[in-house]
Amino acid sequence: MGDPPEPVIDLGDAGDPDRTVEAQREIDYEMPADRLDEQQPQCPFGQAGSCCDICYMGPCRVSDDDQYGDDRGVCGATPGTVVSRNLYREIGAGVSSHSHHARESVELLAEIAEEEAGDFEIKDEQKLRSIAEDIGLEADGDVNEVAKAVADAAMDDFGPGGETLNWLERMPDSQREVLDEQGLLPLSSVDQQAARALAQTHKGNDSDTGHILKSALEAGVADGYAGLTMATDLQDVIFGTPSPTDATAHLGVLEEDQVNLAVHGHSPQLSEMVVKAAEELEDEAREVGADGINLVGICCTGNELAERHGIPMAAHSLQSELAVTTGALDAMVVDIQCIWPGISDLIECHHTRLITTVDYVRMEEATHIPFDEETAMEDAKKLVREAIEGYQDRKRRQKYEVNIPDRTQEAMVGFSDSAILGVLESIDPENPAQPIVDAIQAGQLRGIVGIVGCPNPKMREANMTEKLIENLLAADVLPVVTGCIGHIMAQGGYLDPDRVDELAGDGLQELLYTLGDAAGLDGPLPPVLHMGSCVDNSRIGNVIRAISEGSGIPVQDLPVAASAPELIAEKAVSIGTWALALGLPLHTAPALRIEASEVVTETLTEDLKDITGGYLIQDGTPDGAAEQLIDALDERRAPLVDADIEAEAGTAD
Ligand code: BF8
Numbered sequence: 001m002g003d004p005p006e007p008v009i010d011l012g013d014a015g016d017p018d019r020t021v022e023a024q025r026e027i028d029y030e031m032p033a034d035r036l037d038e039q040q041p042q043c044p045f046g047q048a049g050s051c052c053d054i055c056y057m058g059p060c061r062v063s064d065d066d067q068y069g070d071d072r073g074v075c076g077a078t079p080g081t082v083v084s085r086n087l088y089r090e091i092g093a094g095v096s097s098h099s100h101h102a103r104e105s106v107e108l109l110a111e112i113a114e115e116e117a118g119d120f121e122i123k124d125e126q127k128l129r130s131i132a133e134d135i136g137l138e139a140d141g142d143v144n145e146v147a148k149a150v151a152d153a154a155m156d157d158f159g160p161g162g163e164t165l166n167w168l169e170r171m172p173d174s175q176r177e178v179l180d181e182q183g184l185l186p187l188s189s190v191d192q193q194a195a196r197a198l199a200q201t202h203k204g205n206d207s208d209t210g211h212i213l214k215s216a217l218e219a220g221v222a223d224g225y226a227g228l229t230m231a232t233d234l235q236d237v238i239f240g241t242p243s244p245t246d247a248t249a250h251l252g253v254l255e256e257d258q259v260n261l262a263v264h265g266h267s268p269q270l271s272e273m274v275v276k277a278a279e280e281l282e283d284e285a286r287e288v289g290a291d292g293i294n295l296v297g298i299c300c301t302g303n304e305l306a307e308r309h310g311i312p313m314a315a316h317s318l319q320s321e322l323a324v325t326t327g328a329l330d331a332m333v334v335d336i337q338c339i340w341p342g343i344s345d346l347i348e349c350h351h352t353r354l355i356t357t358v359d360y361v362r363m364e365e366a367t368h369i370p371f372d373e374e375t376a377m378e379d380a381k382k383l384v385r386e387a388i389e390g391y392q393d394r395k396r397r398q399k400y401e402v403n404i405p406d407r408t409q410e411a412m413v414g415f416s417d418s419a420i421l422g423v424l425e426s427i428d429p430e431n432p433a434q435p436i437v438d439a440i441q442a443g444q445l446r447g448i449v450g451i452v453g454c455p456n457p458k459m460r461e462a463n464m465t466e467k468l469i470e471n472l473l474a475a476d477v478l479p480v481v482t483g484c485i486g487h488i489m490a491q492g493g494y495l496d497p498d499r500v501d502e503l504a505g506d507g508l509q510e511l512l513y514t515l516g517d518a519a520g521l522d523g524p525l526p527p528v529l530h531m532g533s534c535v536d537n538s539r540i541g542n543v544i545r546a547i548s549e550g551s552g553i554p555v556q557d558l559p560v561a562a563s564a565p566e567l568i569a570e571k572a573v574s575i576g577t578w579a580l581a582l583g584l585p586l587h588t589a590p591a592l593r594i595e596a597s598e599v600v601t602e603t604l605t606e607d608l609k610d611i612t613g614g615y616l617i618q619d620g621t622p623d624g625a626a627e628q629l630i631d632a633l634d635e636r637r638a639p640l641v642d643a644d645i646e647a648e649a650g651t652a653d
Contacts, residue, residue, distance in 0.1 A: 092197025094574025
């Protein structure tokens with residue numbers, strides 16, 4: 001690490017003169033940004049959330065604002081009904097995706113406990129025991145028995161279960177009490193909660209805007225705990241809890257003379273086994289003339305592999321097609337979520353082998369090789385061998401020149417909640433929350449913002465994420481990032497400790513040096529902390545919980561906020577809803593699709609403050625968003641600083 005990187009240029013920009021992009025144009029394949037242009041003007045009714053297409057009397061356009069439609073649908077639905085119903089459906093899709101993801105880890109843990117999981121094992125026994133304790137189970141004793149009890153409790157959260165989700169025990173106490181008082185705790189089965197989103201919003205069911213929004217919030221809470229937190233918890237138990245490690249980012253990590261194999265998606269079950277298989281088959285690659293196997297990660301799988309193994313982070317999801325256009329990628333193995341269908345078209349013109357592995361995720365033009373936990377190593381080897389054959393194809397009949405961009409950037413990744421709390425604990429072993437509270441009261445730290453989510457071609461050209469984060473850093477706000485934002489940050493050099501002096505305000509600089517020292521680094525922590533994949537947003541929730549419970553300050557009084565500055569996915573909307581339920585100010589860009597309803601807009605931007613403490617900020621500019629987020633942090637910070645001044649005055653008396 002060291003030299004500042006070149007100015008951030010995004011390979012997804014239509015105007016980018018990058019050679020790889022030129023290669024893409026040669027084959028007359030459109031870039032995401034080109035396709036976005038083709039879609040202009042995009043439907044204003046859809047963007048305002050006014051379009052109701054859930055029955056065949058429509059589609060209707062229903063809005064409080066004349067420009068987006070009439071004031072009633074054919075069935076008499078109001079703008080509030082239509083907008084809240086649309087939003088709830090998005091959240092329902094998000095909670096379905098995340099809880100399904102979590103469930104796979106639950107099933108795997110159950111198999112490990114029964115010693116039926118072949119090549120998988122428990123890597124972090126301590127974390128297993130601490131989860132068991134946290135959710136009220138017996139944490140001592142035989143490790144397989146504890147694992148079985150934890151897996152059973154997790155599986156309960158998918159079935160009829162008890163009164164509420166077991167995993168809600170992982171929520172900060174103060175906020176769980178708030179939600180309980182407000183009647184906002186989710187159903188005891190996350191599967192039911194996801195199905196409820198569809199049943200409740202079917203034509204002719206719930207039309208009460210307030211009630212629909214309440215259910216939507218509950219679904220967000222279910223996502224936060226029986227989706228994100230459960231997934232991260234069990235993944236850490238099975239694959240190990242990340243700690244700070246170095247990784248290299250950007251498409252330049254591809255190697256012309258090696259077998260290049262990209263794993264793309266979200267599930268560590270698959271990618272972790274591919275790591276082992278690639279190590280075992282290194283000789284087979286050499287036998288066909290390659291210098292070795294170069295395993296790289298794309299999107300959240302990229303984050304998962306980087307944070308646990310330092311494996312190169314080749315691309316965020318918006319750059320996944322570009323990885324193929326380099327002509328150097330021999331196989332792309334995908335599992336679940338965020339896999340762009342455009343890749344299918346693209347591989348018709350390239351030697352790259354596109355392989356799907358999960359039954360419910362298929363792609364035209366892809367080969368399907370099922371990945372099964374019971375035959376995991378065997379399956380993973382098949383995948384690696386596909387890549388080795390792909391390499392041979394490339395060397396035999398490369399139609400397009402290999403064109404790997406000359407761009408790489410070093411990054412420090414892997415700041416799991418345990419790693420961060422460990423650093424704080426080394427400063428104050430009695431109370432790890434105290435160093436953060438002290439830094440807030442001393443004016444070193446203005447607040448923390450979790451910056452999460454995706455790279456959206458609508459916002460990429462403006463470098464929305466980078467500029468927002470630069471504004472926050474300069475104002476002594478610490479950004480912690482996950483998901484594809486992690487890739488954007490890694491590629492832009494924001495995860496490089498050497499850039500602290502350049503990017504962070506004076507107070508934050510001091511804090512990062514103190515923390516770096518406590519972490520035993522030879523310098524500061526990086527200006528932006530990479531906390532993992534999108535399910536690892538739960539790690540941000542865990543740090544907030546530890547600070548809140550350790551300091552006795554309720555979550556909604558802490559100067560902490562969330563932002564999805566380039567939101568794309570329904571999953572990101574449900575994560576944002578969880579943040580609102582957790583009591584955080586939440587910024588999104590593009591704006592959530594609620595403009596057509598004054599009631600929904602007012603509820604989420606204002607009224608919610610008195611219900612959960614959270615509220616929505618919508619701003620599509622990095623300066624405006626930063627200003628609003630900083631104002632939100634200052635509003636929460638002021639009473640803490642005043643309390644400190646009063647305490648000091650009291651001591652002086
Ligand atoms: O779950 S950040 S584009 S890869 S949705 Fe998808 Fe968005 Fe990337 Fe990970 Ni998250």
